[in-house]
Amino acid sequence: MAEREQIRKPAPANREQSVEEAPPASERGSDIKAQLDDLLDEIDEVLETNAEDFVKSYIQKGGE
């Protein structure tokens, strides 16, 4: 069972950063913003193109 222990920490990049000296707050802030920007670029690419129709047609029967 020994290999079942570890809860993984965030991406290695983040871990290295916290071991080294913490960058100034403004730098950290711009890092986070850059990450979010990349993420939003991806969302722009994959988000359903006709959002209105997609949302309207997402109808489920009640379950359980």
Place this chain on the structure above:
Amino acid sequence: MAVPKTLGLETEYGIVHRGAPEPNPISASSLLINAYLIATHQAPEPGRAAVGWDFTDETPGNDARGGAPAGSLAPEIETHLVNAVLTNGARYYVDHAHPELSTPECADARSVVVYDRAAELIAARSMEAAQMLLPPGEEIVVYKNNSDGKGNSYGCHENYLVSRAVPFSRIVTHATAHFVTRQIFCGAGKMGSETSGMRLDEAGYQISQRADFIEEEVGLETTLKRPIVNTRDEPHADAAKYRRLHVIVGDANMSQVATFLKVGTTALVMAMTEDDAVPREIRFTTPVAALRQVSRDLSLREPLELVDGSTITALGAQWELLAAARAYVETRGADLVGGDVAHQVLDRWEAVLGGLERDPTSLAAQIDWVAKLRLLEGFRSRHGLDWEDARLRALDIQYHDLRPAKSLAARAGLETVVDEAEAERAMTEPPPDTRAFFRGRCLQRFAAEVVAANWDSIVFDVGEGSLRRVSMTEPTRGTVAHVGTMFDECGSAIDLLRRLGAAGA
């Protein structure tokens, strides 16, 4: 005295059949599951019946309070739809108008995360397999959420083995305190409100997918008048020793950390309840209203009224339960609640409550409602949208899309609790440490002789004229430690049955 916490999830997935002239969610669900069974060679050979689900022991109408109150509606069992048992010990079937996957029985919260992630991978594989069978222009898509945003909900149910000896009223008290407040870390987040008479803030965002659909404090129903504490009394185990707490109040989570905490903290609260080790009863004046209030309070600071006239915040209640759980594990040990995993749960629980208290946005990599809100706010500000914009609703739904190429949760930088390789193995391998091991191995090795299976028995036909039922009423037996060597040594189902008979198992 607490019993070992055997755990599991049953997840109903949202399903959309795109491009179909007359989409039907029941036939789409059947096609999805059958496509998976064929693609993974778990479908029956021609001329043989499938390994079916054995319904003889199902009694979902039994009420834990003893004698159902007048006017309550017992759930019906549908027996005619696709209903498969997988080699990992899970059940994959059509329930109402949804594909549903029940994980095998797990021995700790981490194992639940492994099998919940395996279920997502099975759903993704099913979609790929269905694509091969569908006409061009059609696609079946599966979503792991709990609401269509239009007043229809489907569930992610949790199961906890508890001692029959514990008074049910005590379970109701402590489970309610936990379920009303645990949303702050296991809510999956939702745009909009699906209940009348309750305001949302300007953003129109709430913490839980499910809170709008909870209308009663305690009850047997799961499809209407849904309760905070469900009283279905169907242990799927020795009924003289065990109850199975069937929890219907929770959200399905995309975040592994959230699933880990949802199940891990609830297992601890149940063990404490059995051992009467919760220092005080946190009783809300109006639990249903409190549940909905917590879901709508993104500040996490609103006071909730208690029957003793005092108030508590959701965070305050969770800190109190955490302190009780720490003390419980210190005095009694963690053997019954997952061993080392229970210590990991306690540490995570504390870290997450601390994060929620200081700055919820710091948990965007761990907590679904925070992660989704970050995407919504970022997307809205980038495109200068109103909160009513359909693109934000689309983003909400697509967060839960289980297609790797489309899932937004998969892109949100969520931390993982388990290795992907381990979850991939768990698509076909049963957990080693519950009776699911026995079920899974039987299907891996002797599927041709297995006529039917369910949670607590397996029926064999070995050609001796009569069917042989192997009963498994003890969820912690039938593990690799108990029967692993037996499987290694048996070349046939007849051998296995003979050995089991000799061992008196």
